[in-house]
Structures are given as C-alpha cells and as structure tokens.
Amino acid sequence: MAVAELSPSYKTQLNASRLSFLSTHVPIRRRFDVRPRPRHKRDGIYCSVTSNQIQAPVSIQTEQPNIKSECYGVFCLTYDLKAEEETKSWRKMVTVAVSGAAGMIANHLLFKLASGEVFGPDQPIALKLLGSERSFQALEGVAMELEDSLYPLLREVSIGIDPYDIFQDAEWALLIGAKPRGPGMERADLLDINGQIFAEQGKALNAVASRNVKVIVVGNPCNTNALICLKNAPNIPAKNFHALTRLDENRAKCQLALKAGVFYDKVSNVTIWGNHSTTQVPDFLNARINGLPVKEVIKDHKWLEEEFTEKVQKRGGVLIKKWGRSSAASTAVSIVDAIKSLITPTPKGDWFSSGVYTNGNPYSIAEDVVFSMPCRSEGDGDYELVKDVKFDDYLLTRLNKTMAELLAEKRCTAHLIGEGIAVCDLPEDTMLPGEM
Ligand SMILES: NC(=O)C1=CN([C@@H]2O[C@H](COP(=O)(O)OP(=O)(O)OC[C@H]3O[C@@H](n4cnc5c(N)ncnc54)[C@H](OP(=O)(O)O)[C@@H]3O)[C@@H](O)[C@H]2O)C=CC1
Numbered sequence: 256m257a258v259a260e261l262s263p264s265y266k267t268q269l270n271a272s273r274l275s276f277l278s279t280h281v282p283i284r285r286r287f288d289v290r291p292r293p294r295h296k297r298d299g300i301y302c303s304v305t306s307n308q309i310q311a312p313v314s315i316q317t318e319q320p321n322i323k324s325e326c327y328g329v330f331c332l333t334y335d336l337k338a339e340e341e342t343k344s345w346r347k348m349v350t351v352a353v354s355g356a357a358g359m360i361a362n363h364l365l366f367k368l369a370s371g372e373v374f375g376p377d378q379p380i381a382l383k384l385l386g387s388e389r390s391f392q393a394l395e396g397v398a399m400e401l402e403d404s405l406y407p408l409l410r411e412v413s414i415g416i417d418p419y420d421i422f423q424d425a426e427w428a429l430l431i432g433a434k435p436r437g438p439g440m441e442r443a444d445l446l447d448i449n450g451q452i453f454a455e456q457g458k459a460l461n462a463v464a465s466r467n468v469k470v471i472v473v474g475n476p477c478n479t480n481a482l483i484c485l486k487n488a489p490n491i492p493a494k495n496f497h498a499l500t501r502l503d504e505n506r507a508k509c510q511l512a513l514k515a516g517v518f519y520d521k522v523s524n525v526t527i528w529g530n531h532s533t534t535q536v537p538d539f540l541n542a543r544i545n546g547l548p549v550k551e552v553i554k555d556h557k558w559l560e561e562e563f564t565e566k567v568q569k570r571g572g573v574l575i576k577k578w579g580r581s582s583a584a585s586t587a588v589s590i591v592d593a594i595k596s597l598i599t600p601t602p603k604g605d606w607f608s609s610g611v612y613t614n615g616n617p618y619s620i621a622e623d624v625v626f627s628m629p630c631r632s633e634g635d636g637d638y639e640l641v642k643d644v645k646f647d648d649y650l651l652t653r654l655n656k657t658m659a660e661l662l663a664e665k666r667c668t669a670h671l672i673g674e675g676i677a678v679c680d681l682p683e684d685t686m687l688p689g690e691m
C-alpha cells in the first residue's frame with residue numbers, strides 16, 4: 256500500500272552507513288506509535304500513507320513485502336535525544352488529524368499547530384494530513400514545508416488519502432476538506448456531496464480514531480456535516496463533535512468593539528446561535544462590553560438588530576468580494592481559538608460559541624441537530640452548555656428561523672444519517688456566510 260520515499264535532499268545528507276541501516280534494519284512498527292521509545296529514538300518527521308493508486312517514487316525498500324506502510328524520508332531518521340534536556344518535561348504526544356490539509360485554511364492552521372501555539376510549548380505533536388488523489392502532490396508540498404520549518408515539537412507528519420489510515424488513533428480531527436459550492440450548484444447537491452464525505456469520515460473515525468477524539472467540522476455546511484459525521488460514528492460520544500462557529504463569534508466581537516470604540520478584548524459573552532449560515536444569530540442581548548450589557552453601552556438598538564446582525568451573517572461574503580477567496584487565515588485563527596477554549600478553563604463568567612449536538616439542551620432548541628450555543632469548559636476537552644442566558648422576542652424569532660433551516664438541512668440529508676429518504680425543502684434563502 257504505501258511506497259517509501261526519501262526526499263532527495265535528505266538522501267544526500269545521509270551517509271552510506273545510515274542509508275544501509277535504513278534499507279535493511281528499519282524496525283517495522285506501527286507508523287503512529289507515539290509511546291515513549293526506549294533509548295530516545297525518534298522517528299523522522301515525514302511519513303507517507305498512500306493508496307495503491309498513488310505512485311510515489313520508491314527509494315527505500317524494507318525487504319518486507321507485506322508491510323502495509325513504512326516510514327520514509329526524514330521520518331526514517333533516528334536521533335539520540337539524550338542531549339535534549341527539554342524533552343524530558345514534555346507531555347505525551349498528541350495526534351491531530353486534519354482533512355483538506357492541502358487547502359487554504361489548513362495552510363495557515365498546520366503551522367500554528369506545529370509551532371506549539373495551540374497545544375502549548377511542552378506538547379509534542381503528530382500531524383496526520385488527509386488529502387485526495389487530486390491534492391496529493393500539494394500535500395507532499397505541505398509536508399515539505401513543515402519539514403523545512405524545523406519545529407521542535409513536530410515529531411511526526413504523515414500524509415495520505417485514506418481516512419481509515421489517517422484517522423488512526425487521532426485525538427483531534429479537524430475536518431476542513433469539503434467541496435466548495437460551484438456556480439449553479441443547488442444547495443441540496445452541496446449537502447449531498449459534502450454529506451457523503453462526512454458520512455465516510457464519520458465511519459472512519461468510528462473505526463480507528465481514539466474513543467475520545469474531539470472533532471471540529473469546518474467544511475461547509477459545517478453544522479449538518481457535523482451531524483452527519485456524528486451519526487456515522489455511534490461509538491464516539493456525540494458531544495465530542497463541534498461545528499466551527501467561532502469565526503462568527505470573533506467577527507461579532509470585532510463589530511461590537513468597533514461600534515463601542517473599545518478594544519475587542521473588552522467584549523465578552525458573545526453567543527452565535529444556530530447555523531453557520533446567513534440565518535445565524537449573533538446574540539447582543541446577552542453579550543457584554545466592559546462587563547456591561549451591550550444594549551447599555553450601544554444605545555443604537557436599530558443598529559444592533561439590523562446592521563450588526565447582517566454584518567456578522569454576511570461578513571464571509573463581503574470578504575470574498577474583496578479578497579477573491581474565502582476567509583482562510585481568520586478561520587485558522589478561529590479553529591485555534593476553538594481548540595484552546597476546550598483545553599483551557601473558560602474565564603469566569605464568560606463563554607464561547609460552538610456548534611454542538613442539541614440533545615438535552617436547556618433552551619428548548621430542537622433535539623438531534625448541531626446548533627451553535629454558548630459553552631463553558633473546564634479545560635479538559637469537554638464542555639457544558641451555559642444555563643443563565645436570557646431570551647427576548649427578537650432573539651426567539653431568529654432562533655426559530657435558524658432552527659427551521661437546520662431541520663430542513665437534516666431532512667435533506669436523511670439518507671446519510673440513517674433516517675430514510677431525503678426530502679429537500681430548504682428555505683430559498685439558505686446561504687453560507689460566503690454566499691451572497
Ligand atoms: N466554518 C467556518 O467558519 C468556515 C468554513 N469554511 C469552509 O471550509 C472549507 C475549506 O475551505 P478552504 O480551505 O478555504 O478551501 P480550499 O478549497 O482551499 O480547500 C478545501 C479542500 O477541500 C478538499 N475537498 C474535499 N472534497 C472535495 C471535492 N469533492 N471537491 C473539491 N475539493 C474537495 C480539497 O482537498 P482534497 O482534494 O485534498 O480533498 C481542498 O483542498 C470549505 O468548505 C469552506 O466553505 C471556510 C471558512 C469558514
């Protein structure tokens with residue numbers, strides 16, 4: 256299945272005895288074994304997991320023809336880490352799988368993950384990058400850039416096109432890859448095409464990922480993709496699945512700060528309710544500026560109800576018009592924020608937004624959908640929904656609209672979640688933030 260490749264630059268650096276060691280004595284072990292290794296042996300960085308269709312040039316033969324995959328490139332090097340005192344205080348490796356890894360968002364995100372910015376300066380990381388035949392070359396390019404960045408914490412990188420390989424033992428799965436909606440494409444078609452991707456990835460996570468994997472779905476339509484993914488992964492707690500609405504929260508905070516003339520760290524308690532679409536509801540009723548209710552600080556309530564809400568809902572589309580492509584850097588930042596919100600205790604009195612499974616929610620939101628709601632975490636990867644939030648007629652009317660949209664998306668993907676035949680009666684104006 257996998258074909259070994261030694262990147263030419265490394266080939267030239269290796270002396271003959273090392274090469275002969277690699278070609279004959281590479282210990283055959285699981286690629287993603289992250290247990291501490293005796294004698295501080297370290298894998299190289301770059302390992303490829305490919306399917307039969309991908310013809311990577313062969314340069315290392317291990318003489319065991321039945322081996323499904325093997326290390327290659329710099330990933331095959333071994334190092335004596337005895338001298339590296341700092342590694343003694345490092346934590347156990349964390350394994351992070353990323354789909355759409357050759358895409359624009361991933362191109363920002365991967366380097367943040369590898370740098371230690373996300374999981375901390377004592378957290379070694381294994382990155383497992385999922386692409387496709389279409390993107391495999393680009394994926395190799397991404398892996399090469401990761402190699403060349405010499406991140407001390409980045410201990411393993413593997414690339415591949417089979418989610419059953421790439422999701423093996425994943426503790427985090429950041430699902431970014433999804434087909435963009437092309438001109439003339441019906442939203443129902445988009446839901447179906449992407450839904451199939453997420454159904455397959457849900458099955459793969461169910462089969463091979465860590466039982467406590469945390470899944471953040473970014474690829475759009477992310478709420479319904481997350482629902483499809485979790486429904487296809489019955490052995491993983493539904494609570495572990497998130498749809499990314501943190502970018503919307505960040506956008507809302509920015510607009511409120513701008514209007515109030517304060518720096519955005521003064522804005523707290525911002526909830527995005529519902530779907531990551533133009534029906535999303537940025538909640539200014541419960542949000543605070545300098546600890547005060549937003550409505551006491553921003554007296555222009557018409558602006559809040561009309562301009563602010565629409566600005567947040569359509570920010571993605573305005574940016575696409577200016578930039579010519581959708582938000583990538585700020586999305587990557589918001590994925591980092593979303594992860595950090597789960598692995599660090601939420602500041603007292605505050606909360607964060609995430610699209611999560613609605614079963615058991617205290618707000619009377621329909622069960623069995625993925626809906627963005629206010630969450631708090633102890634920093635253990637888990638979260639609880641915030642109970643003390645207020646509702647008024649304005650908020651409730653909009654909550655009902657975004658809920659109706661999500662229920663329609665769910666009906667439209669019934670065939671992917673084991674609920675029979677799909678019926679697509681999506682509201683006409685169902686749009687992603689980037690579509691306008
Ligand atoms: N939730 C949020 O807040 C946001 C979500 N998004 C969404 O994130 C996703 C990724 O965005 P971005 O990284 O900018 O997009 P890119 O187009 O740069 O990358 C997307 C990746 O998706 C993969 N993909 C999977 N299936 C298909 C398919 N059938 N056809 C084409 N490509 C496919 C491709 O990788 P490969 O070939 O390797 O599979 C591609 O590299 C999009 O769905 C976008 O709408 C964007 C911004 C914000």
Ligand SMILES: O=C([O-])CC(=O)C(=O)O
Binds near residue numbers: 570571572687690
């Ligand atoms: O619509 C898109 O693809 C981009 C998007 O989600 C956003 O900018 O929020």
